[in-house]
Amino acid sequence: MNFTLAHRLNGIEKSLIRQVSDLAGPNAIPLGLGEPSFPTPQPLLEAARKFLEKGHVPYTPNAGLRELRELIAKATGRGIDHNWVCVTVGGQEAIFIAMLALVNLGDDVLIPNPGYPAYRTVAKLLGANIVDLPLRAQNGFSVSAEDVERAVTLKTKLIFLNSPQNPTGAVDSASELQRIAQLIAKRDIWVISDEVYSRIYYGEAPISIARFAEKAIVVDSLSKTFSMTGWRLGWVIAPPELMQHLVALNQNAITCAPTVSQRVAMVALQGAADTAVGEMRDEYRRRREIMMESVKKFVGRPYTEPRGAFYLWLDVSHAVQEYGSTLELAKELVKQKQTVVSPGIGFGSRGEGYLRLSFAAEPEQIREGVKRLGEFLNETV
Ligand code: PMP
Numbered sequence: 001m002n003f004t005l006a007h008r009l010n011g012i013e014k015s016l017i018r019q020v021s022d023l024a025g026p027n028a029i030p031l032g033l034g035e036p037s038f039p040t041p042q043p044l045l046e047a048a049r050k051f052l053e054k055g056h057v058p059y060t061p062n063a064g065l066r067e068l069r070e071l072i073a074k075a076t077g078r079g080i081d082h083n084w085v086c087v088t089v090g091g092q093e094a095i096f097i098a099m100l101a102l103v104n105l106g107d108d109v110l111i112p113n114p115g116y117p118a119y120r121t122v123a124k125l126l127g128a129n130i131v132d133l134p135l136r137a138q139n140g141f142s143v144s145a146e147d148v149e150r151a152v153t154l155k156t157k158l159i160f161l162n163s164p165q166n167p168t169g170a171v172d173s174a175s176e177l178q179r180i181a182q183l184i185a186k187r188d189i190w191v192i193s194d195e196v197y198s199r200i201y202y203g204e205a206p207i208s209i210a211r212f213a214e215k216a217i218v219v220d221s222l223s224k225t226f227s228m229t230g231w232r233l234g235w236v237i238a239p240p241e242l243m244q245h246l247v248a249l250n251q252n253a254i255t256c257a258p259t260v261s262q263r264v265a266m267v268a269l270q271g272a273a274d275t276a277v278g279e280m281r282d283e284y285r286r287r288r289e290i291m292m293e294s295v296k297k298f299v300g301r302p303y304t305e306p307r308g309a310f311y312l313w314l315d316v317s318h319a320v321q322e323y324g325s326t327l328e329l330a331k332e333l334v335k336q337k338q339t340v341v342s343p344g345i346g347f348g349s350r351g352e353g354y355l356r357l358s359f360a361a362e363p364e365q366i367r368e369g370v371k372r373l374g375e376f377l378n379e380t381v
Helices: 016-021 042-053 066-075 090-102 117-125 145-151 174-184 240-254 259-269 274-299 317-323 326-337 363-380
Strands: 085-088 108-113 129-134 156-162 190-194 216-221 234-237 311-315 354-358
Touching: 016 326, 042 259, 066 085, 066 234, 066 259, 085 090, 085 240, 090 117, 090 156, 090 190, 090 216, 090 234, 090 240, 108 117, 117 129, 129 145, 129 156, 145 174, 156 174, 174 190, 274 311, 274 363, 317 326, 317 363, 326 354, 326 363, 354 363
Parallel strands: 108 129, 108 156, 156 190, 190 216
Antiparallel strands: 085 234, 216 234, 311 354
């Protein structure tokens, strides 16, 4: 077909993670995507059924149901009200509208490297100048205020933080977050704090930079905490002066988040599924152990102990030369061993040499997938 695409899409492609997982057949072992294997907790399914039985599913206000916004505000413990909250279609849309509201052509946006690929893609779409915020192995991949200080310029508009972190499982320390908050205080620099894994952690609870910084935007969702990825329900929290603009963007992009998902979110945030959330966290803790043991036994390469989220960051730098990149390595692993993992390069240049293994999969799949990865690496390197 003969047509011209908008210039802003130059260089925007399907994520490398999806490129690998799309090669896999239905029986491949899924250690690639961050997709929890649990069903949505029963009390939430019941809430959805009850609401749908009434048969009337209207729009909600553009910012979402007032009661839901109040519950989200209350859950922060920061003494804020519903005027700080907009309900979105997952954390993903929250990231999108927050960037759309703040970033001008050529603005510097600091993006964790390695980090969640969507930050980079959306920044590129908006014509931002992407500046690496390096996450370093010697810091366990958590953010360092010194690195932020080094990367900030007069053109800096936005800094992305993500704790617990995808892909490394790192959790940022309160002291570094405090120092970053001090660095940006009184400047026209915002922080987007992506907290979609905030309730999945294995040691100390993660802390939000919003406790220290005035210009903080928090992104969260039901997806990971409640195993509700397909319900597409998230939210963005920001000071009311910015929020009114985020709501205008939300209105024009999606009108409102799905009404049934908002109803279910209200029930979830009132605690109806807290038992299930606790059980899932216990199960992630168990799967994390299984994955670390399996990696020691079958792969024998260094890895970062996950402190949050459900990813293990594995060093396979010894094998990269053989394949040219972790993308080719991961593709070959799918072909030869029907096992999907995420190539580190998909998370930024500093991710090269690593694989991200998801332990959101079933324990048996974790054991078998890591075993196959070990065999693959031993056979070929
Ligand atoms: N942020 C991070 C770090 C993620 O890993 C994901 C999903 N994989 C999202 C945001 C978006 O999730 P959702 O839109 O389902 O809330």
